[in-house]
Amino acid sequence: MTETPKPADQPPAEPAKPNEPAIDRAEKTIETPPVPGAENLPAQPGTTPEPVQRGERTGMFGAHDTGDTTGYGGLRSPILYPGAAVRPYGGDFDAIADALEAATDQGQIARTVIDRGEITFVIPREHLPAVVRALRDDPALRFELCLSVSGVHFPSDIGNELHVVYHLMSITNGHRRIRLEVTAPDADPHIPSVVGTYPAADWHERETWDMFGVVFDGHPALTRILMPDDWPGHPQRKDYPLGGIPVEYKGGTVPPPDQRRSYS
Amino acid sequence: MTTPHSASGSTVYTAADPDEVRHIDDLDEQADLYAAPGEPSEGRVFNAVGGDWNDIVGEVGSRPEERIVVNMGPQHPSTHGVLRLILEIEGETVTEARAGIGYLHTGIEKNMEFRTWTQGVTFCTRMDYLMPIFTETAYCLAVEKLLGITDQIPARASAIRVLMMELNRIGSHLVCLGTGGMELGATTVMTIGFRERERILNIFEMVSGLRMNNAYVRPGGVAQDLPAGAIQAVRDIIPELRQGIRELELLMLENPILKGRLVGIGYLDLTGCMALGITGPMLRSAGYPLDLRKATPYCGYEKYEFDVPTRTGADAYDRLWLRVKEMWESLKIVEQVVAELQDNPGPVMVEDKKIAWPAQLSVGPDGMGNSPAHIAEIMGTSMESLIHHFKLVTEGFRVPPGQAYAAVESPKGELGCHAVSDGGTRPYRAHFREPSFNNLQAVAALCEGAQLADVIVAVASIDPVMGGVDR
Numbered sequence: 001m002t003e004t005p006k007p008a009d010q011p012p013a014e015p016a017k018p019n020e021p022a023i024d025r026a027e028k029t030i031e032t033p034p035v036p037g038a039e040n041l042p043a044q045p046g047t048t049p050e051p052v053q054r055g056e057r058t059g060m061f062g063a064h065d066t067g068d069t070t071g072y073g074g075l076r077s078p079i080l081y082p083g084a085a086v087r088p089y090g091g092d093f094d095a096i097a098d099a100l101e102a103a104t105d106q107g108q109i110a111r112t113v114i115d116r117g118e119i120t121f122v123i124p125r126e127h128l129p130a131v132v133r134a135l136r137d138d139p140a141l142r143f144e145l146c147l148s149v150s151g152v153h154f155p156s157d158i159g160n161e162l163h164v165v166y167h168l169m170s171i172t173n174g175h176r177r178i179r180l181e182v183t184a185p186d187a188d189p190h191i192p193s194v195v196g197t198y199p200a201a202d203w204h205e206r207e208t209w210d211m212f213g214v215v216f217d218g219h220p221a222l223t224r225i226l227m228p229d230d231w232p233g234h235p236q237r238k239d240y241p242l243g244g245i246p247v248e249y250k251g252g253t254v255p256p257p258d259q260r261r262s263y264s
Numbered sequence: 265m266t267t268p269h270s271a272s273g274s275t276v277y278t279a280a281d282p283d284e285v286r287h288i289d290d291l292d293e294q295a296d297l298y299a300a301p302g303e304p305s306e307g308r309v310f311n312a313v314g315g316d317w318n319d320i321v322g323e324v325g326s327r328p329e330e331r332i333v334v335n336m337g338p339q340h341p342s343t344h345g346v347l348r349l350i351l352e353i354e355g356e357t358v359t360e361a362r363a364g365i366g367y368l369h370t371g372i373e374k375n376m377e378f379r380t381w382t383q384g385v386t387f388c389t390r391m392d393y394l395m396p397i398f399t400e401t402a403y404c405l406a407v408e409k410l411l412g413i414t415d416q417i418p419a420r421a422s423a424i425r426v427l428m429m430e431l432n433r434i435g436s437h438l439v440c441l442g443t444g445g446m447e448l449g450a451t452t453v454m455t456i457g458f459r460e461r462e463r464i465l466n467i468f469e470m471v472s473g474l475r476m477n478n479a480y481v482r483p484g485g486v487a488q489d490l491p492a493g494a495i496q497a498v499r500d501i502i503p504e505l506r507q508g509i510r511e512l513e514l515l516m517l518e519n520p521i522l523k524g525r526l527v528g529i530g531y532l533d534l535t536g537c538m539a540l541g542i543t544g545p546m547l548r549s550a551g552y553p554l555d556l557r558k559a560t561p562y563c564g565y566e567k568y569e570f571d572v573p574t575r576t577g578a579d580a581y582d583r584l585w586l587r588v589k590e591m592w593e594s595l596k597i598v599e600q601v602v603a604e605l606q607d608n609p610g611p612v613m614v615e616d617k618k619i620a621w622p623a624q625l626s627v628g629p630d631g632m633g634n635s636p637a638h639i640a641e642i643m644g645t646s647m648e649s650l651i652h653h654f655k656l657v658t659e660g661f662r663v664p665p666g667q668a669y670a671a672v673e674s675p676k677g678e679l680g681c682h683a684v685s686d687g688g689t690r691p692y693r694a695h696f697r698e699p700s701f702n703n704l705q706a707v708a709a710l711c712e713g714a715q716l717a718d719v720i721v722a723v724a725s726i727d728p729v730m731g732g733v734d735r
Contacts (some may be wrong), residue, residue, distance in 0.1 A: 152692070258378055
């Protein structure tokens with residue numbers, strides 16, 4: 001349950017590293033003198049992405065609800081998510097990041113993560129409207145389509161429990177795709193709405209509110225969309241049970257899926 | 265309680281107390297007969313049971329401040345499943361239209377978080393039941409991206425996926441045209457559409473054991489190779505499909521009645537499509553040839569030759585026209601894939617047995633199950649195999665932490681899957697960007713200002729499937 005880098009939505013906390021102008025970091029990587037046999041040496045700090053820890057896994061087999069008889073119960077391994085990427089990003093990503101940094105103010109992009117061939121910009125929530133406006137309108141960016149908005153609930157990411165991800169595509173600039181990630185704490189689940197820029201986000205934000213309880217400030221009609229209007233709770237949150245009734249078959253009883261032994 | 269009944273052309277309400285029998289005109293301006301005692305009145309109720317419709321319309325017209333809001337659905341034969349359309353009408357003109365959804369919400373995404381990565385296929389295939397193969401493929405591409413095995417998927421597996429997807433595309437378009445025609449009152453269109461789709465479902469049954477909800481595409485490849493005779497069966501239905509689609513084309517495309525109902529209806533131009541995130545035939549009917557099979561090829565689509573037809577009318581007729589043409593293009597792809605599959609035998613699953621296991625299946629007389637050879641090995645020969653089988657079935661494989669988004673061009677537009685893993689054996693979160701869900705937002709833009717009868721046409725031209733919308 002530890003959190004290595006600073007949460008993304010505390011803007012004044014970290015003005016330093018991730019907001020350095022793009023050129024500086026690019027130069028830094030070029031500057032390193034070509035030492036013979038450098039590939040055998042450990043990577044220099046700041047040249048490789050450092051993973052973000054969100055939670056910890058114990059034991060070897062993933063079962064939590066039974067006594068451990070394997071002898072591996074003391075094993076503890078961190079759950080590491082990809083961390084902030086380091087320049088150069090490679091491929092189109094440098095061009096996208098340069099254009100976005102040019103189109104936005106300092107500090108509007110908290111972190112850039114590159115993982116599995118996809119680029120993710122982590123945006124402090126108060127800057128989201130300005131950033132999406134720049135993403136849509138800047139000629140070098142032109143992300144016309146906001147394809148999807150959805151939430152992910154990370155109870156182990158203390159202070160940033162609710163993540164909202166936006167998938168954008170630019171059809172003008174060669175069908176590029178990017179992802180935006182915005183976080184909010186459970187105690188204050190407010191994120192500005194992007195409906196003003198992308199009307200397509202309307203129902204997607206309503207679904208995210210319905211399923212995760214994220215309040216999109218400025219949404220024209222933030223009501224439930226999939227669940228009944230008077231439904232209590234937000235079903236896709238991790239603290240919301242799946243529910244179900246035990247199944248009885250030939251005298252034996254199978255508990256509902258969320259109460260069965262799990263190996264995750 | 266009051267019970268309405270009709271008498272001599274005007275509506276009369278009978279109350280329990282005979283003294284309370286009143287004519288509707290005598291009622292209080294705000295009378296709401298259905299409100300319980302003490303409940304706030306929702307406004308005046310116009311009862312349309314019996315009597316002359318013109319009287320009711322006339323009565324409403326005498327009060328211009330009154331709005332008529334009509335609920336079409338959620339149980340209405342022409343709203344494509346349990347879609348509720350909330351229409352404000354003025355005479356026959358729709359002044360405001362909103363869609364109410366959620367009646368088919370089944371919590372599939374939540375359920376997937378409690379099953380293994382492989383079992384996820386069984387759940388997501390039930391989302392949009394008319395294009396199960398596309399949902400499975402989008403999910404599997406996302407999981408493969410998370411696993412980092414995208415490059416290891418055997419070419420034959422990708423080709424089989426393409427074959428199944430293109431057949432599925434034809435099937436989905438046939439249902440769209442068929443039900444769309446039925447909603448206009450043209451039952452022959454429906455019978456032809458479903459007759460032709462049956463040929464495709466027969467192929468699906470032969471290949472995967474199931475006509476719908478196939479769970480055939482699995483992370484790492486497909487559940488099993490094509491059975492003997494499948495390629496010949498596909499070859500056999502191609503000319504039959506050609507004939508059937510041609511029949512539909514002749515019946516529909518130049519039909520003056522159909523054109524009278526469809527041309528100029530449900531107009532949404534390119535700007536509107538961009539703003540509302542619309543993809544698929546709706547966007548292509550506005551003139552933009554966005555097709556992910558061409559734009560960002562996956563599953564080896566770059567190998568096949570096909571065209572992306574477009575129109576510029578941006579109306580219901582052009583969408584219908586495009587769907588017919590897309591079926592021809594899909595048939596072109598099917599022919600190429602069949603030739604490729606004929607000549608290139610090979611594995612249909614990644615080599616990594618940990619990921620590949622649950623796909624060692626075969627189709628038996630009672631559907632798909634473990635292959636007899638596999639059962640013989642784990643039960644009779646190898647204890648090690650049994651242990652591995654047991655652990656992989658009960659626990660599944662682990663997927664490294666992270667998130668991935670994969671999109672495919674479904675018959676309705678971009679179908680994306682956003683999968684998040686926490687390093688466990690189950691999806692931490694799987695979200696589907698359903699084209700039906702997104703495109704249904706266009707209802708207001710398509711219907712407002714049009715006739716009530718055009719609402720049916722406009723909604724049919726979106727081709728929403730509520731299983732996909734509500735998930």
